[in-house]
Amino acid sequence: MLGKIRGQLGSFSKTELRIAEYVLNHAELIPTMTTKELAEKADVSEASVVRFTKSVGVASFKTFKILLAQELVTTEEYITDFSITQKKDSPYELFQKVVQVNRGAIDLLLSSIEKKELEKAVKAFQTAKRIMFYGVGGSAIPAMDAQFKFAKLGYQVEYHADFHYMLSAIPFLNENDIFVAISMSGTTRDVVELAKFAKKQGAVLICITNINKSPLYKEADILLATPNVEKDFRVGSITSRMTQLTVIDSLYISLVNQMGESIIDRYENAHRQANELRR
DSSP: OHHHHHHTGGGSOHHHHHHHHHHHHSGGGGGGOOHHHHHHHHTSOHHHHHHHHHHTTOSOHHHHHHHHHHHHTTSSOSTTSGGGGGOOOOHHHHHHHHHHHHHHHHHHHHHHSOHHHHHHHHHHHHHOSEEEEEOOGGGHHHHHHHHHHHHTTTOEEEOOSOHHHHHHHGGGOOTTEEEEEEESSSOOHHHHHHHHHHHHTTOEEEEEEESSOOHHHHHOSEEEEEOOOOOSSSSOSSHHHHHHHHHHHHHHHHHHHHHGGGGHHHHHHHHHHHHHHHO
16 A cells, blocks of 8 residues: 555645655554544545545545555554654653554454464363463463463463473473464474474464464464564564463463353452452
8 A cells, every 4th residue: 555655656746745755754644543633644635535445446535544554564564663763752652653553463363363273272271281371572471471371270270481481391291281382483492493393292382473484384283373463573562462362362262162161259258368468
């Protein structure tokens, strides 16, 4: 979409050109705007905004925003790219950009996750005795979050940042256990090697990694594929971490749903104890 707009710069009217220049310079803000807001920013009428979207081959401004949002999370022109250092936006504008790219990444997750793989993962968790999670860097955050959540469900759960600790614990895994490897790129050596080791012990290997045929992707017994929304060289893990956390949350909620009311007493017991400690 952005490339198409650049290609048509020479053919736009003066009014359309003002809209095009604003869109190109503030692309991350457009998906959260109304036609009125864009019109005010570009100093044109709302009707001109509608005509502009049609001139670039899109039937409506709403569709234009959706297409642009999808493009922003799959190209370099978003918040985690170092090009952000070349733009001087206000804190609120940056807040809008972060919200938009995270929303777009989660929307793309709907098309990268396969329903059957998700169902296989939940079924594997239902019969698991022991679960190990591992990720490094930005992918360590979802692993830590998973350790906390799944422990609340009564599982024997382990996560440790130290590679050698995990290396010493994996030999005790067997076919009744699960090893969950988390890596955006799927090429992080520590994650791949531990995943292979756990698989050799007979554990079910569930991989949360990008849909890019990486070494980790190929090793998976069950693949929960995340969309390609960030580069390895980036300001920080933002959109990729958001997709990984969403996968963890989905697994957790699915298991809570499967367990039903049987876990309510345990949660209430923990809640009462926490309230007493607060006093």
